[in-house]
Amino acid sequence: MYDPLVDARPDPQAAPASSYWQAHTHTVWPEPQQPPTQADMVVIGGGYTGLNAALELAERYQQQVVLLEANQLGWGCSTRNAGFAMPGTGRLGYQQWAERLGEQTAQAIQQEYRAGFAQLERHLAACPEQLQIQRGGYLKIAHKASTVAALKRQYEALSAYEPSTRWLDYEATQERLKSPQAHAALHFTHSFGVNPLLLASSIARQAAAAGAQLCPHQVVENIERNANGFTVRTQTQQIQAHKVLICSNGYTPNKLHPALHGRSLPVLSSVLVTRPLTATELAATGLTSQHLVMDTRVLKYYFRLLPDNRLLFGGRGAVRGKDANKAKYARHLLAALAATFPQLQRLSQQPPDYFWSGWVSVALDDYPRIYSPEPGLFTAMGYCGSGVTFTQVAGQRLAQLAMGEQLPALPFYQSELPRFPLASLRRLGQWGFYQWARLTQ
Numbered sequence: 001m002y003d004p005l006v007d008a009r010p011d012p013q014a015a016p017a018s019s020y021w022q023a024h025t026h027t028v029w030p031e032p033q034q035p036p037t038q039a040d041m042v043v044i045g046g047g048y049t050g051l052n053a054a055l056e057l058a059e060r061y062q063q064q065v066v067l068l069e070a071n072q073l074g075w076g077c078s079t080r081n082a083g084f085a086m087p088g089t090g091r092l093g094y095q096q097w098a099e100r101l102g103e104q105t106a107q108a109i110q111q112e113y114r115a116g117f118a119q120l121e122r123h124l125a126a127c128p129e130q131l132q133i134q135r136g137g138y139l140k141i142a143h144k145a146s147t148v149a150a151l152k153r154q155y156e157a158l159s160a161y162e163p164s165t166r167w168l169d170y171e172a173t174q175e176r177l178k179s180p181q182a183h184a185a186l187h188f189t190h191s192f193g194v195n196p197l198l199l200a201s202s203i204a205r206q207a208a209a210a211g212a213q214l215c216p217h218q219v220v221e222n223i224e225r226n227a228n229g230f231t232v233r234t235q236t237q238q239i240q241a242h243k244v245l246i247c248s249n250g251y252t253p254n255k256l257h258p259a260l261h262g263r264s265l266p267v268l269s270s271v272l273v274t275r276p277l278t279a280t281e282l283a284a285t286g287l288t289s290q291h292l293v294m295d296t297r298v299l300k301y302y303f304r305l306l307p308d309n310r311l312l313f314g315g316r317g318a319v320r321g322k323d324a325n326k327a328k329y330a331r332h333l334l335a336a337l338a339a340t341f342p343q344l345q346r347l348s349q350q351p352p353d354y355f356w357s358g359w360v361s362v363a364l365d366d367y368p369r370i371y372s373p374e375p376g377l378f379t380a381m382g383y384c385g386s387g388v389t390f391t392q393v394a395g396q397r398l399a400q401l402a403m404g405e406q407l408p409a410l411p412f413y414q415s416e417l418p419r420f421p422l423a424s425l426r427r428l429g430q431w432g433f434y435q436w437a438r439l440t441q
């Protein structure tokens with residue numbers, strides 16, 4: 001598998017992820033375009049961030065915008081994720097923001113997430129299959145009794161501002177989820193599950209309809225500044241642009257641009273999908289297809305029942321791209337599934353029907369940035385594996401920034417991504433962190 005810290009660039013002919021979504025989704029993508037030689041704006045990367053930015057630039061600002069995607073549109077995380085639309089991004093929750101920066105800022109951040117949800121509803125309305133939405137909310141579960149008190153404190157901090165948030169005690173949690181690793185839960189009732197591939201194609205169709213030129217299989221090899229802006233080179237084309245928006249996120253090749261070097265850690269996140277659960281298995285687990293579930297571990301596991309009663313179960317993957325598809329990482333997830341649902345012992349001993357991985361971008365200080373590293377150049381990255389909702393607004397904000405607008409005074413928009421100290425040793429640090437997390441949780 002492509003590895004951003006090892007390979008010079010993604011392979012334009014690499015196959016899509018062998019995912020459940022690819023196998024079970026029929027959708028229409030816009031006609032591929034050939035890049036022109038000139039543009040107002042070049043967007044690099046055709047995931048949610050790049051597509052929303054292109055949509056905003058074409059629709060709201062009538063810019064001539066060209067989007068260059070290395071492979072197929074949505075080839076990165078945006079067609080590989082678990083489809084949890086949650087009120088958040090990065091690894092900091094409401095309570096942590098309130099403690100760091102005060103209630104007012106924490107509330108303004110929540111407001112930004114609401115804008116992400118509003119944009120998701122727009123994309124849902126534009127999708128004939130309604131993104132195959134599953135509305136039922138997101139359960140953040142205390143996986144150990146010792147984590148209940150901290151989760152309750154999060155609920156108390158948040159519920160004063162978000163009254164739709166619910167606290168589920170042990171009995172109420174077990175009614176929804178019969179698991180020895182579910183001691184209580186915080187229920188975000190407004191969250192929902194989507195088919196991520198339908199979401200990517202819905203945004204792409206809208207961006208194309210607004211006039212954006214979407215050009216798949218165009219790998220950007222070089223971005224060079226000149227008197228009129230930038231020359232952007234792909235393997236076959238050369239495009240002169242006034243401004244460039246880098247939206248390649250966790251897939252950004254290490255040497256794409258010096259301003260980004262060492263500012264993100266690409267981390268593999270992996271997902272498996274089982275065969276459909278039998279009626280007996282469903283009854284034994286108490287699962288319904290309503291809820292999205294994630295636990296309170298440092299390295300989290302998450303799961304949801306899909307509309308056809310398969311169980312999607314995800315967590316961390318390998319450290320290196322070359323190991324991503326090794327069977328032991330699927331077995332690791334199956335073992336976690338068995339610990340969550342001992343009733344599914346038989347299921348967890350069968351190889352999953354689908355197993356795949358993708359690169360998420362982790363920021364040193366746990367939250368993304370949308371900023372301009374140098375004049376005319378803009379980027380958004382570092383969502384730390386939580387971007388389905390926030391990329392919808394991040395793409396819009398990035399476009400607004402590129403158009404010279406002032407963004408809200410929120411931490412995402414006020415500074416650049418910090419550089420990792422000893423960036424060449426990022427992987428070693430990651431490996432050490434995994435060992436520590438495995439021993440402590």
Ligand SMILES: Cc1cc2nc3c(=O)[nH]c(=O)nc-3n(C[C@H](O)[C@H](O)[C@H](O)COP(=O)(O)OP(=O)(O)OC[C@H]3O[C@@H](n4cnc5c(N)ncnc54)[C@H](O)[C@@H]3O)c2cc1C
Nearest residue numbers: 045047048049070076077078081082083084220358387388
């Ligand atoms: C397994 C998995 C599960 C996840 N589950 C969830 C979830 O349930 N909820 C949630 O909120 N988030 C989840 N995420 C994270 C979420 O998917 C991402 O935050 C989001 O999709 C990021 O979108 P993006 O557009 O910024 O990046 P991406 O979708 O990764 O797009 C980046 C694109 O840039 C392209 N690119 C890279 N280099 C070049 C180049 N040189 N030239 C041209 N193009 C280039 C890549 O091909 C890629 O398509 C998950 C991620 C993974 C991997």
